[in-house]
Amino acid sequence: MFIQTEATPNPETLKFFPGRVILSDGVAAEFHNAESAAGHSPLAAQLLTISGVSSVFFGNNFIAVSKNTGEWEHLKPAILGIIMDYLMSESSIVLAPKSDRDGTEEFFNSADKELVKRIKVLIEERVRPAVSRDGGDITFRGFENGIVYLNLRGACAGCPSSTATLKRGIENLLRHFIPEIQGVEAFQ
Known part of the structure; x- marks a missing residue:
């Protein structure tokens, strides 16, 4: 499996493209800690255990990982390893979607x-x-x-x-x- 990476305008965030659909078009999910990801996304929970990773965002065909400490050259191998292992298991990325509203009504x-x-x-x-x-x-x-x-x-x-x-x-x-x-x- 080959996973492409791409910089974003935010230097604290990298996009990872695993070459497959992550979430349905128009659907997105974001997690800021392993506890909030528990029960919703085992992949996000695993990524958030990496020291320096501050959030994980799932889009249609990408995973955006943000950091608050550390350098990408040190974080990227661990992130790639977790994504690759998880996707090879063919498990669901998001098990139970969290509310898009985060408790906030329009x-x-x-x-x-x-x-x-x-x-x-x-x-x-x-x-x-x-x-x-x-x-x-x-x-x-x-x-x-x-x-x-x-x-x-x-x-x-x-x-x-x-x-x-x-x-x-x-x-x-x-x-x-x-x-x-x-x-x-x-x-x-």
Whole structure:
């Protein structure tokens, strides 16, 4: 089995491409510690036991691993070994999906329902695919007083350029198509 790796705009995150589907298209899962992964993803739980690994994000055809300490040249062999062994076992990557919402419901005024529908379509069709190419994911969380709130995950979370991406890229795109939007903020 050959697993390709690719740098992301976030120097603390690498993408691993095992050459097979990881999760269904449009589905993503993220884990920040072995305890949160337990019962949901044995692969994520194993990767999170590596000293220095801070999160694991599963996309359609990739696994994005983020670190908080250590150098990639030391972490990469252990990560590759775990991914390779796990995928050779043909076990499921995610057993029981965690909620995409992490306990947070969307918020917006019911009078903005049609506007929110248009925002979500733009995010799904134009923004999410581009963010996925960089090893991350972005989801709609809310709309209030002209501000769109988005949740950044994977390589996007903690990326030095995520603010620029939100403000210059995503905000400009959404405002171009939906003039009622006054701004875009990361949902905390």
